[in-house]
Amino acid sequence: xxxRASERVANARxxxxxxxxGLASLGVTYAMAIVMVHLCQCFLFVxxxxxxxxxxxxxxxxTIGSLFVLIDVFAGWAYVVTHGMSAVLVSAFCGPWACDMxxxxxxxxxxxxxxxxxxxxxxxxxxxxxxxxxxxxxxxRFDSSASQLLWRRHVMYNLLxxxxxxxxxxxxxxxxxILAGPAPSGSNPEPSWELGPSLVFVLMSILSVxxxxxxxxxxxxxxxxxxxxxxxxxxxVSRVAPLAKSVLSGRSVGFGAxxxxxxxxxxxxxxxxxxxxxxxxFLQETFHPNHFESTVDFDxxxxxxxxxxxxxxxxxxxxxxxxxxxxxxxxxxxxxxCGDVFSPEDIARASLHLAGRAV
Numbered sequence: 001x002x003x004r005a006s007e008r009v010a011n012a013r014x015x016x017x018x019x020x021x022g023l024a025s026l027g028v029t030y031a032m033a034i035v036m037v038h039l040c041q042c043f044l045f046v047x048x049x050x051x052x053x054x055x056x057x058x059x060x061x062x063t064i065g066s067l068f069v070l071i072d073v074f075a076g077w078a079y080v081v082t083h084g085m086s087a088v089l090v091s092a093f094c095g096p097w098a099c100d101m102x103x104x105x106x107x108x109x110x111x112x113x114x115x116x117x118x119x120x121x122x123x124x125x126x127x128x129x130x131x132x133x134x135x136x137x138x139x140x141r142f143d144s145s146a147s148q149l150l151w152r153r154h155v156m157y158n159l160l161x162x163x164x165x166x167x168x169x170x171x172x173x174x175x176x177x178i179l180a181g182p183a184p185s186g187s188n189p190e191p192s193w194e195l196g197p198s199l200v201f202v203l204m205s206i207l208s209v210x211x212x213x214x215x216x217x218x219x220x221x222x223x224x225x226x227x228x229x230x231x232x233x234x235x236x237v238s239r240v241a242p243l244a245k246s247v248l249s250g251r252s253v254g255f256g257a258x259x260x261x262x263x264x265x266x267x268x269x270x271x272x273x274x275x276x277x278x279x280x281x282f283l284q285e286t287f288h289p290n291h292f293e294s295t296v297d298f299d300x301x302x303x304x305x306x307x308x309x310x311x312x313x314x315x316x317x318x319x320x321x322x323x324x325x326x327x328x329x330x331x332x333x334x335x336x337x338c339g340d341v342f343s344p345e346d347i348a349r350a351s352l353h354l355a356g357r358a359v
Contacts, residue, residue, distance in 0.1 A: 016075075016078045016079045016082050017079070019075040019076060019078055019079045020076075020079050021076065021138075022034070022072040022073070022075045022076035023071065023072045023075050024072075024135075031135075033068070034068075034069070034072055034135075035132065035135060037065040037068050037069060037128075038069075038103075038128035038129070038131055038132050039128075039132070040061065040062075040065055041062060041065055041066075041069075041103070041106070041125040041126075041128040042125070042126060042128055042129050042132075042167065044058050044061065044062050044125065045123065045125045045126045045171070046195060048121040048122075048123075049121065049122075049171075049174075049194065049195040050194075050195065050196075051121070052121055053121055054121055059107070062106075062107050062123075062125060063107050066103075066104055066105075066106065066107040069100075069103055069104055069128075070104045073100045073101075073103075073104055076100075077091075096130075096131070096134065099127050099130045099131065100131070102124040102127045103124065103125065103127050103128050103130075103131060105124075106123040106124040106125040106127070106128075107123065107125070122175070122178075126167065126168060126171035126172075127168070129164045129167050129168045129171075130164075130168055132160075132164055133161065133164045133165065133168075136157055136160045136161055136164070137161070139157065158235075158239050158240060161235065161239070162206075162235070165206075165228075165231065165235075166199060166202050166203050166206065167199065169202040169206075169224070169225075169228045170195060170198035170199040170201070170202045171195070171198070172224055173193070173198055173201070173202060173216060173221050173224060173225060174193045174194070174195060174198040176216070176218050176220045176221040176224065177193040177216060177217065177218060177221050178193055179218075193214065197214055198214070200214075201214040202225070202228060205225055205228060205229060205232075206228060206229065206231070206232035207232070208229075208232070257337065257348075257349040257350075257351075258304070258306045258335040258337065258349065258350055258351050259351065260304065260351055260354055266303065266354075266355070266356030266357075267303055267304035267305065267306055267351070267354070267355050267356065268286070268303045268304070268305045268306070268355065268356065268357050268358075268359065269305075269306045269307075269308060269350055269352055269355045269357070269358045269359070270282070270305065270306070270307045270308065270309075270358075270359050271308055271309075271341050271358060271359070272309070272359075273309065273310070273311065273314075274309070274314075275314065275317075276314050276317035276318040276320075276321060277321075279307060279314075279318050279321075280318065280321040282359075283305065283327070283330065283334060284326070286302075286303070286305065286330075287302055287329060287330035287333070289329075298329075302330065302333060303333070303356070303357075304333050304334075304335065305333060305334050305335070306335045306337060306350045306351070306355070307334065307335065307336050307337065308337045308339055308341060308346065308347075308349075308350045308352075309336075309337075309338065309339075310338070310339065310340050311338075312338045315336045315338055318336060319336065322334060335350075337349055337350050
């Protein structure tokens with residue numbers, strides 16, 4: 001019996017292995033569909049918060065999106081359940097279970113009568129941005145290859161993190177303040193907590209600017225804003241500061257590609273493990289003015305130089321040489337690429353098949 005039970009668990013685990021990340025594990029199309037559904041949920045929440053009412057068309061669209069998210073959540077939890085009770089407990093109490101349930105059941109609240117006439121516009125669909133945060137974090141964690149414009153993609157990831165977190169925080173603070181009791185009679189009226197002012201308040205709080213007229217009145221709102229400030233400091237120290245240091249120190253050099261302007265450009269490719277001073281001497285000799293009769297001759301016949309090296313520290317050191325005044329004449333003709341000569345992808349980035357010479 002134990003052997004048969006273990007066999008059934010193993011078979012179930014093998015069948016659900018394809019749903020490790022929910023429907024997104026089935027392919028890029030499913031992943032993009034989930035992202036678009038979450039973006040649609042966030043957009044519809046913004047529309048409802050702006051209009052203060054529930055539109056039947058928007059309600060139908062969000063219902064369809066919630067059903068799709070429900071299938072995605074069931075697929076992901078089918079993978080979790082087959083990995084034992086410990087995996088279920090970890091995912092339920094330390095994982096995304098609460099957020100998934102709020103996103104799936106958010107459409108139910110739109111059918112509830114509000115305190116006044118008509119249906120309430122509020123729902124927890126803004127927590128779809130939390131699921132998008134998980135997608136962005138996963139992409140940033142696994143996007144570590146030396147591909148083109150890597151540092152720019154990480155800048156985009158950090159901006160997406162900031163935007164999604166500000167949206168979720170503003171929605172939560174607005175919810176906490178709206179659910180608070182009415183202000184005492186005779187007190188000064190506070191500015192209304194709407195989505196737009198809430199976004200400005202949270203963004204200014206995270207950036208430590210603080211030029212907002214809104215102030216949370218509830219204890220939960222004040223506590224949440226304090227936690228948001230802590231996240232802002234953590235994000236600046238752990239994500240933004242290392243990225244800025246890499247860009248300023250030249251560590252972001254080497255993740256581009258050389259695209260010749262002409263098919264007969266006959267550029268020069270430098271390979272191997274040369275040091276930065278050696279490369280600097282080679283470049284000075286290659287572009288020395290004595291090799292050209294005039295400036296026009298230099299513009300027409302000086303080659304483009306592509307340096308393909310596996311050591312990014314050497315490229316960063318060379319980047320400091322290229323920032324010198326002496327390289328003003330030829331720095332625009334030098335491309336630094338971090339890669340390996342035995343990698344077909346890196347060879348293609350250097351356009352070695354179109355090169356006139358290789359050193």
